[in-house]
Each structure stands twice: as structure tokens, then as C-alpha cells.
Amino acid sequence: MSSLEPFGARLRRAMDERGALCVGIDPHASLLAEWGLNDDVAGLERFSRTVVEAMADRVAVLKPQSAFFERFGSRGIAVLEKSVAQARAAGALVVMDAKRGDIGSTMAAYAETFLHKDSPLFSDALTVSPYLGYGSLSPAVALARESGTGLFVLALTSNPEGGEVQHAVRTDGRNIGATMLGHLAAENAGEEPLGSFGAVVGATLGDLSSYDLDINGPLLAPGIGAQGATAADLPAVFGSAVRNVVPNVSRGVLRHGPDAGRLRAAAERFAEEIRAAVGAV
Template sequence: MTLPGPRDGVPFGRRLADAVAEHGPLCVGIDPHRGLLAAWGLADDQAGLERFARGAMAALAGQVALVKPQSAFFERHGSAGVAVLERVLADARDAGTLVLLDVKRGDIGSTMGGYADAYLTDGSPLAADAVTLSPYLGFGSLAPALTAAAGSGRGVFVLARTSNPDGAQVQTAQVQLADRDGRSVAQAMVDAAAAENAGRAPMGHVGVVVGATHEHGLELSGLNGPVLAPGLGAQGGTPADLAVRFAAVTGVVLPSVSRAVLENGPDQAALRVAVRTWQAELAGATEQAGATQ
């Protein structure tokens, strides 16, 4: 099935729900860092980057709900690397596979508007179906990106409770506001995302990022949007962890894995086998968790 793109007027929430219904919730990262390039027998240059990234894209297209290229690993090659990223995004559009571009942008005013033009606007060579955003200049600073995403049928995933240990220093701090004193910063970001998603069906276009590697302590039932749950595989998260930590979520949870799939390349058949293995393990863990509740 070729999924409709933003220009077809179908909101991101609907397109994501359809992709998950067809392929399951697994998200696979495309992270061409030095170690993986070497493992694939490729040079750490533009040619190696292109063979890796586009080879991974070819293997994953039509196999998963969405892919997640990490922009930093392309940017480190300068303009040549960004050109490769543009071609990977074009490959995904041609294949009908949703792309969440992991850029973690966050700024204010016209600068945030510039990022929105780059990643969330029709006609931009870097436009993706969704991007990751950092709200730690204040959730309101994301307004230009939220507006652009809603207008073009795209989505965003806002960092809430991330998988890295350092995130707790900021994300678990308490918010002191008159409306709800005592919330964690992470919970405040989830609540702000929920407000953006209110009334949208089958879900809104503002997701949150909540790591699968630790107890998150968040109330997610009212989000009405997707949850990206990174940390499976190399970071130590397991399908059983994810099934338990997100059991109360009524919407779409997108477990994300990168190295544990990509290390099986460059053979495309082996990459697809790794994807199917993860999909089966996730489905089994979810079923087992449901049976014990």
C-alpha cells in the first residue's frame, strides 16, 4: 500500500494510525555513525554514508510503520551529508513509508519558524512526515512548528522524558505554576501536547518522546497522540520493559530500535529478518502483559 502524503490532505494522526495498523508499531532508526559504517565495510565518507543510508531505507521500506533518520549523522558530513539525507527522504516518499526525522530542534520566534520551513513545509527538500522537537525553551516556543505541522498535515514529537540518564536533571524537576503546582517538567510537556491534540481523531499530530529504559512516572492516558519510546536494544530496553511501562497508554506507542537492527546489514534480507524478529517479540510481550493484567 502506498500511504497518502501530506499533500493529499490526510492529517498525520490518520496516516500514522493506518501505517501502524498495517505494519505494527515498530520504528527503526537510520543512524549511520562511524561504527556501523565500518561494520558494513564502508568508508566514513559521502559514498559510504549514501550506500548505508539508502541501503537501509530500501530494506526497511514497506516493512515498518515509520523510519527515523538521525540528522546529526548526516550533518557531520557537511553539505554532502545533507544532500544524502535529502535523497533518503525522497526514497521514503517514493516508497510510501512514513519518516520521522530526528532533529531535536528547539528555538524561538523567527528561528523556530525557519526550522518549521525546513522540515514541515511542502516543497522543502528536507520536509519529513514528522520531526522531533525540544521544548526546553518553553512549550510555547514551538508554536511556529506546531502551526506549520498542522497546516501541512505533518506531525511533531516533543521531548518529554527521554531515555538518557542526564535528562532527569531537568525533566523530573517540579513545575511551580498556579494551575497545577508540583507537576514534573516532563508531565507539563505531555499536558501541553494533549491540549494541542484535544478533539482530533483518530489522534492528534503532537506526539511525545518517552524513553523505554526507565520508569517514566507520567500520566499519558489523556495525550490523544503517539508516544515514541526509544531505548530498545543497544540502550538496554526490552520488549517486556516496554509492555509494562506503557501498559496504561490507550493510544499508539512506537518502540524505536536502531543498532540492533542495523548491525545485521548490509544484507537487506538479514535486515528484514531482524525487523520481523523485533516485531514478533514486541507483539508477544504485549500479548503476555495483557494476559497478566
């Protein structure tokens, strides 16, 4: 398969050129209503197109949340396909937030769906769940290496319920979140300028100094805005790993729509706060 330059290298360059902000495309029914759109496929299409047109030529990463498209069945998926292609054509990297995870043979099909260059949903990276065992993700790791794409593995999620699984301590004394970070560090060893296998680590989690976040890969950090974290929290949460953090904001930006200028201004405010916080480290 002809492949792209590795995702980690493409992401590092995009972050250097455009800043680290990742804007989520999360067409909640409540946001469609706030934007004066119907909760139907036409509303979904208009919402997603507006965000892509406003953002894809300026932010490093766009992260469509697949659930809000799947809600409308095959016609919703068709909107998702178009949005991904438009966003990539305009220069944004697309992280598909589908949080897939299954036994290896099924995981291979999920990987083909999102990370094979000939798939209609081909994206630059995919969020995946390692809770069937990290090794169950190996078909996705292999295809990502082949196609120049990446993964974001749920390690320490932003939601308060995540701790029951992720903070559980193994017989060797390490907890599950730390174990996932360890797998990713091994995956990214020796890669320059940045590995392609990232972790999802919530910006809401407070002091994470007991974790080794230096995985030589990107750290997708949701939780800024609607979930209560701020850009100013990032250095305290991530320490020296903050330069590899890709902070995600969805509702915090999207609530400023549907006007494209106001969406851009909101994203620029978050981007500026992130630059100020990360630059100060």
C-alpha cells in the same frame, strides 16, 4: 497550502497495517566500518540507501538521525534529502530526528525546513526540543497542522541525564516532563483516531505510572536494543498507553547489516516481539 491527511491519522493506519516498529537510520562511523564502508559520503549514501531499500516497504516509520548526515556537510544533507524522498515514496512515514528548538521566530524557519511540503527535507514529522519553553514551538505546531505533519516533543528522554531537567519540579508541584505531556494532551484534544503531536518517552525509564501518558497522541519510545530496554518492557513502562507507542530501534537492527535479508530478519524479530508484548495488554 495543500495538505496531507493529518499525521496522526496516517500514523495510526500505518501502525495498523505494518505494526508499530520504527527503525532508525543512524549511520554511526562504527557501523559504517562494521559494514565494510568508508567513513565518507559514498559510505553514508550506501548505508542509508541499503536501510531504506530493505525497510521502507514494510516498516511503519523510518527515523533518520540528522546528526549523522550533517557530519558530512552539504553532501551529507543531499544524501538525507534523497533518503527521505525514497523512504516516503516506498510507503514509510519519515520522522526526521533533528531535535530542533529555538526562539519562536527561528523555530519558524526550522519548521519550514522540515515540515513545509515544498522543502527538500519535507518529512512526515520532526523531533523537537521544548526546553526554550513549550510556547516557543508554536510556529512548528501551526505549520504541522497546516501541512498534515506531526511533531515529537522531548518529554521524558531515554538517557540517564535527562532527569535533571525533565524531573525538575515546578512551583505548582508538577514536574517538567509531566508539563510537556499536559501541553501535548491539550494539542491533541478531540482528534481522531490519534492526534499528530507526540511525545518522546524512553522505553528505558521503568514504571511511569505517575505520569498521564494518555495524550491522545503517539509516544515515540527509543531505547530498545542498544540502550538496554526490550519490547517486553513496553507494557510495564507505558501501561494502557502502550497501543500508541512507536518503539524505535536503531543500532539493534542496523548492526545486522549490510545484508538486506539479515536487516529485514532483525527488524521482523523486533516487530514480532512488539506485537506479542502490546497484543498481550
